[in-house]
Amino acid sequence: MRPWLRQAGTAVLDAVLPLRCLSCGAEIAAPGALCSTCWAQLDFLGPPQCRCCGLPFEHAAAAGAGEDPVCAGCLAHPPLWDRARAAVLYDDASRKLILAFKHGDQTHAAPAFGHMLARAAAPFLAEIDLIAPVPLHRWRLLRRRYNQAALLALALGRIAGRAVAPDLLQRRRSTPSQGGQDRNARRRNVAGAFAVRPGRESLVDGRRILLVDDVLTTGATIDECARVLRRQGAAGIDVVTLARVPPPGG
Template sequence: MAQTTSSVNFAVALNLLLPPQCLGCGVLVETTGGLCGECWSAITFVGDPACARCGLPFEFADAQSNSKLQCASCVRQPTVFARARAVMAYDDASRHLILAFKHGDRTDAAPTYARWMARAGADLLDQADLIVPVPLHWSRLFSRRYNQAALLAREIGAIARKTVVPDAMWRTRRTPSQGRLGALARRRNVGGAFKVRRKHLTLLAGRRVLLIDDVMTTGATANSSARALLRAGAGAVDVLTLSRVLRPFPAL
């Protein structure tokens, strides 16, 4: 009881000294890790009705649409992963949030983003046996000092009380940035770039894996990662991202 009271008092004192600021614009907000009303209203949240496979929202559909409907792209060329969900669209309103988290050391945003992801992907989390983040190449991890996908995976695992395997995969080579590449170039760029560590083969065998990343653009990284996990023996792979591009593809 005393420890709980002490923690509350510390949090109150910290808020007085360092008032919570909006993750988007920096204005004062009521709670740490929140957005102000203006920034919140500018975000395009991704929801149903959407493709049952890749999670792309349907432009013309109603809430009563068949929950098993797939978009034309998935019907034509099914994804390697089973299902994907995302919190928000990657667009002008969200780009600065994502880039600040990805490249700007805003690791303090991870708990907030993880809560959003846990809600958006609740159905995927319920069925997941393991949570695995998309890995960075060691050289990129060295320069950036953290893997944003691993931070999200850790927080989501704590929320859902699921096992997180942060080092399940590794990148076999340093792939050029996907930011300005088209769909075909992205697939070629990350093709065969992921491998599963042998020490985790038994753990992964037959399990349903939830793959975590910050952004989905064409799905090339998700497909390549899922392919590696399935070849290593995983039973199925779902994908949960903080944001996704809804077309066309802006630079990351």
């Protein structure tokens, strides 16, 4: 469908049908947004937080001395990327939104989520040369029909005015779901699963890449993507996700 025709169709639908909250379905004033009640239920993340993974510290004093504190997890297991940020905590409220977007065909939520990503990545967004999503394997992409990370990356790129390469990375083999696996099992699961897509190598060398995904859990998938980009000569690698899972005991 031509872009102008799609835009015209969307305008007609917006004029006829009431706009609905992405979470609860209540009528709202702006398309692709949340009502004030559902917005207030989201736990937005921000300083004080680990400069590396973005894990929030409970209190400013817990961040320790200095302006760039690093959490115990990053000190014990330094990630292969430089900085990561997430918009919200992965909890009951955000899980409902993300699962509907990821598995429920609510792709119209991407623009609203793009604004949330832009807010989270604001500290380093101006330094980024290229935005790229974590890829799906082709068989999973065929079943799902879209890569939610690619939709997020494209939405963020439009908002930030940054170039996006939706196919920069490829998943060379299908990997079992990471759900329920610990850090070590997740790392073994994705080891060697990613590569820079042939013909895209020049987009990586000497450039700062922003990886986009829906949820950051242990960071195993992002780490493996970062490993591939480092080998290809990336100058730096940052990460932004819609949500992050708190560490055990966090």
